[in-house]
Amino acid sequence: MDEVLLRSLTPSVLGILVRRGADFAAAEDAVQDALVEAVRVWPEDQPRDPKGWLVAVAWRRFLDATRADTARRRREGRLDEEPAPGPAPTVDDTLQLYFLCAHPSLTPSSAVALTLRAVGGLTTRQIAGAYLVPEATMAQRISRAKRTVTDVRFDRPGDVTTVLRVLYLVFNEGYSGDVDLAAEAIRITRQLAAAIDHPEVAGLLALMLLHHARRATRTAPDGSLVPLAEQDRGRWDTASIAEGVGILQSALARDRLGEYQAQAAVAALHADALTTEETDWVQIVEWYDELVRLTDSPVARLNRAVAVGEADGPRAGLAELAALDASLPRRTAVAAYLHERDGDLATAARLYAEAARTAPNLAERDHLTRQAARLHTLLSR
Template identity: 70%
Template sequence: MQEEVVRDLVPPAISALCRRGADFASAEDAVQEALLKALANWPDSPPRDPQAWLITVAWRQFLDQLKSADARNARELRLAQQPAPGTPPGTDDSLRLYFLCASPALTPASAVALTLRAIGGLTTKQIADAYLVPEATMAQRISRAKRQLGGIRLDAAGDLRTVLRVLYLVFNEGYSGSLDLTAEAIRLTRQLASLTSDPEVRGLLALMLLHHARRSSRTGPDGRLVPLRSQDRTRWDTETIAEAVVILQDALAADQLGEYQAQAAIAALHADARTVEETDWVQIVSWYDELLAITDSPVVRLNRAVAVAEADGPAVGLAALAEVDPSVPRHTAAAAYLHENAGDLTRAAHLYAEAAQKAGNTKERDHLLREAARLRSSR
């Protein structure tokens, strides 16, 4: 049974069971059990309608679970005959699950794990490998998340912005582990974009694609981190960039600017420049101003300070950076870069070494240490 087929079948099956009265945890468990039976039976005797087969077998599995727990048989039969409880007409099953998995009742880590399991169709082991944690740990996390959703109705109103944050978290997990979470996040966001016309969904998809297009140039042959300004731009995926720009233009045409559209516009300006020197830093600063008006994020202020330095000089950039909280991640690294551009190599070397101690991963730490060593050796 192909992985793509399973991914397409799982969300509607879970949704169908929830509409019939199953809680999310029981529905997901029943569908997983039905999938095991499908793996055993379908190769020799494939069903005429795989979706209907999976829902039927999963529903029977759910009823068996209730019976084995000495549940109320009369209620089971009554639930089986009831229509979907208040489900808005035309609402896609997958979209309902996006909202459920991104419930504000869950922690971000739990929401991401549950999204990958219920909508992504990934196994607990695959998700655990992606997060570099033991399978038992991830199983506990997913089970705890499902318990927390026990009293939440599937047709309850959800928050699309929470869904988008969860998908962006999946994307930003990066490229570690045996599963490519960035590709999985793009796949899920494409699916969501097909279910809603909200321009921010298309903005997020464009943003992901633009970052993903530079993936092959982000590390060297030895695995070392390569910053944007030093990347080999001939290795960027121009077809993916072109697709992202079309998606972004379509989103911006709706004239409902959001943070993901603004971020994608900045990424598109970087992708459009054939060299670092050709980058339109003035327009990038303008987009950062738009983004600040939407989010007022200290991280955005930090990135804007670096862009200001490129547009107006390091002294102006350092003045802008002085207004940013020093506790913001990568603040010290940004200060090091701006001091280097200002010609204060001693101060810059010291800051690079200090930033390395605060780095969030090994590749970033090693890169910052090399930068410090480079400046010290040049003096």
């Protein structure tokens, strides 16, 4: 059975049910029931019209649930007639589902969970496993999210920026459990790119592909982090790089620059360099200038300080860093790196140890601790 096909059909099937009059929460439950039924039936008897089959089964499940709910009997006059068999409607409400699942009234974690469930077609168990939380906890989160958006008008224009932010959150979760969230985010973003002609959607897809191309080299066999400069570039996925660069070039040609295109341009410059020494840091600084102009993001300014340190020397990078808030996450780690590049190993060792204490995850903490230990060893010789 083609699980990818099932997941790809999920948003359009859900959109058809909502368009027929089902409220979002009930429709989503019905679609999940239909997916479970497909997993049971399709291996032996896959229908010629998979989408139509899913629509028919989901609609029947919705009607059954509605009739069983006495509080909703008033709606049965409108819902009682099941549509005649035939091909599924061609209208595609996928884009509206993206907007709905990334509604501003939802918290980021709820928007991510709802997107994975309603648009991505993942089960609650799979999403819970990916986020390492109990299934019951994730079920409650998704239920609250569905209740929140149930009364939102389905035909209202949505905010593409919010949708892209949610998809990037999914991508950055990476991999855990039995669901590869980075790959899932790429798959869903491809669907969005097919549904909407927007340069920033293309920019995000390019950014994901370019980052994902380096995935196999980001960690050592023991799970420790491998910095970009030390990664084996011969193991980068050249096909993903080529696809990402091609998508990015097409987006940039439209002259509607956005933050994801700018980030993808930086990633493309890293991918283009055969060695660390050949990296075009001057051009990377220029792209960070554009990113700062577009977003005024402290994180973009921090990354720009690193790039300036590579392009113009560590002291220039430290001068840029001095203008940034001392509480900015990872600022101390960047300061440690630049001080080491400048030859001040004692200050760098102290800062690496300080950064390790506030690292956002175990892998970073271990990496920074090892960096501090390495410098202490050099200083003691």
